[in-house]
Amino acid sequence: MNKLILTFAVGSLLLYSCGNSTNEKSNNQTEVAEQNNHHHDDESEAIELxxxxxxxxxxxxxxxxxxxxxxxxxxxxxxxxxFKSLAEKLQSNIDLLTSNCTMKGKAHDELHKWLLPYIDMVKELSEAKNETEASEQFKNIQTSFSTFNQYFQ
Incomplete structure (x- = not known):
């Protein structure tokens, strides 16, 4: 339940930061953010070139x-x-990224498909209870950047 609330809050912050002006668009993108949290493997949510x-x-x-x-x-x-220090550095850059969001359209939407799960990974890294958990999450973050580089430049 907390993860759902956090995802909703992060999604709302991202949408607000990116200057979306209609409630309908915000609601639709918030739904996608919530779905990303629960269905990462769903084809309809896969990043497209x-x-x-x-x-x-x-x-x-x-x-x-x-x-x-x-x-x-x-x-x-x-x-x-x-790992805690790394998570803080990453979160600082996430905050800067979301507060400087200027992208629009399909490129913006595709970036969010990568960014929302990435934000969750950084949060999980910051909350890791031990080095094994943190190391596992770090590997997930590394993989996330491989995905980013396949779809974005």
């Missing part, structure tokens, strides 16, 4: 995404793993 090409992410947004990816790549090579 832009007619076979990667989607272009706005320059001011890709900066924060690449910062997170660099943090992940650097963290993979350090011996002393401070």
């Amino acid at each position: 832009n007619n076979g090409e990667k989607w272009k992410v706005d320059a001011n947004m890709i900066t924060h995404i690449r910062n997170m990816e660099n943090d992940i790549n650097h963290f993979a090579n350090v011996e002393q793993k401070d």
Whole structure:
């Protein structure tokens, strides 16, 4: 139940930050956010390419995404793993990303299909109860960036 409430809150924040102006659109996207939390493998929610090409992410947004990816790549090579600190850095960039959302249209919608599950992964990393849990979530985040790079540039 808490995960559903959190997903709804995050989805609402993202939609508000991205400047969606109609309630109908917000409600539809919030429903997608809630569904992403429960049905990650559903084909209708799979990220799609832009007619076979990667989607272009706005320059001011890709900066924060690449910062997170660099943090992940650097963290993979350090011996002393401070997962909580990493989660804080990632969350800081998520906050910057969502507050600077300028994308619109299909590219925006496709980015959200990647971003909402990613936000959940970072939250789970921050809440990991032990190093094994944190390490598992870190691997999921690494995989998420592989997915991002398949669909976005």
